[in-house]
Amino acid sequence: MKTETKTQMLEGAPWLLAHKSMLQRNKPYKISLYGKDYVIWKDSNGNIQALPNICPHMGAMLSEGWCEAKSDGTSEIVCPFHALKFDRDGCTILPGTDKKTLSQMQPLELMIKDDFIWSYGDYKPQIPIPDILDKIAQEYEFIGYTADTSVKTNLLSMLLNMHDYNHQNGTHRDLFEITEVRFEKFIDNGYHSEAFFNAPTAPKTLWEKLKQPKQFLLPDVIEAHLENYFPSLVIFHGDNYAGKLAQCHLFVPESLTNTRTYILLFAKLNNSLARLLKKQFLGLSKTVVEQDADILHKIYPNAPQKIKLNNEVGMDWVKRNFESWK
Template sequence: MLQGAPWLLAHRSMLKPNQPMKVSLYGHDYALWQDKNGQINCLPNVCPHMGAMLSEGWCVSQTDGSSTIACPFHALEFDHTGCTTLPGSQKRTLPQMQPLELIIQNDFIWSYGGYEPKIPVPNVLNEISENYEFIGHIADTSVETDLLTMLLNMHDYNHQNGTHRPLFKIQEVQFKSFIDNGHHSHAFYDMPIAPTGLWEKLKQPDLMVLPPILKAHLENYFPSLVIFHGDVPMAKIAQVHLFIPESKTHTRTYVLMYGIPKNPVFNLFKKTALKMAKVVVEQDADILSKIYPNTPQKIKLNNEVGMDWVRRNFESFPEIAEPNLSK
């Protein structure tokens, strides 16, 4: 599961103050919460008393603005260090849990899952947040598939006119180029949209915002994120897809959406953009549940260079695979 890679557990907007959120990484569950001061804490999700899930409990605010997390079974409260005060004796214990080390960059909550870092946290999201307006997050989903299969699907550019045909009416994928810079790559391709009449657009209003040809630019940072750079009449979009190996058999994915408005109707477009991203994730999750894993690939299509990039980096991690530029 590529131990030593950084994973974006959450965006700060996903954490409501003093409401625990369950996250999973490398086969371990954690309770993540933010106090009123904005401090973000993360403990193993199991109470050391009798094993209850802390994420099913609640947070208790302290006078200084910090908060503890309370076990839903016996209401034991644990601070961010994993210490609790025993009822009756009022004795404060030593830390009973090892907090998960987090790397907080602006609104981004990264973690190496307790492993030694082998590749750096990419700076691209900080750059996007400085230049784009944050629209929101959507489609936080745990998919029953391993990380490699998930990434191969995301970098399979030929699946756009199959899996996503119902949403975008894509007729074909016209692949342009792939730029391989090790753990950082770019893919460029065009996707002509099938002509639709007024009645069909009225039944599916999302089609009204699509240009005749979808020009895709995917910017990829192995292994945890794919950024779709889109340009539509109303806005310039950066749609960020995140991936987290929850376990050997489950991979979590979600989307962060950013935009640069071009005209005032952009505000009306925000919900449509989020809705489309949600459907994309749902369609990908659905198809991943309908394939037989480990099937020998007897047919190779053109333009599988993105999938090859994923396989090479998986095999060589953390070393950088030999670049295969613009093939």
């Protein structure tokens, strides 16, 4: 089981658990990683804490409790069952005493890089945390996050879908209406790769766009530049009338059968109209994730692939990195 888990959930990879904007101050937030649940919270000082989500008394979910702020800006997580308070180290003070217990839970080790909350899930790091998001955050405006979704699919299936450059024709047909995928090149740098292709979309009348307003945000030809950081990140770099977009898709293996995905959107907006359309760009990104999640529910896992399409080089890149993971 240990070998299977390591291969399928890639133990030792860095996972972006959240952007700080996804956490409200002193409010519990549940995350799952490698088959374990954790509660994560941000105190009034902006510091992030993470503990196992199970109370060591009678097993209540700490994420269903609340945070109690202290005068120094720190806060404790409070169990919803018996109101036991646990500090960032997993220590508590039992009722009727004034003595702090030893740690009852092992805190999840986090790596905080600016607004990005990374973790190796307490496994030995196999590859470094990519620094591309730090660079994007310095150069682009952060628009927001969207589509934080737990999908009932394994990590490999999720990543194969995201690196399948033909699936827009089916999965995203009613959004993009792509008529052809013109693949240009794939650059393979080990755990980092880049894909370039363009995809003309079907002509649409003004009336058709009014019926589906998201179409106003799409160009006649989608010029795609995808930058991939195995296994947790795919960045769609796009240019349109609004400016430059960096749509960052994140992936987290919650368990052998569930994978979490969400999007962080960054942009260099070049006009006032584009700024008014921020929420629409987030809405478009959310639709993409919803359609991907929907199709993944309609796929038989581990089905043998008896035919191969053109331009599956991204999928081959994913398979190779999975197979060579140590």
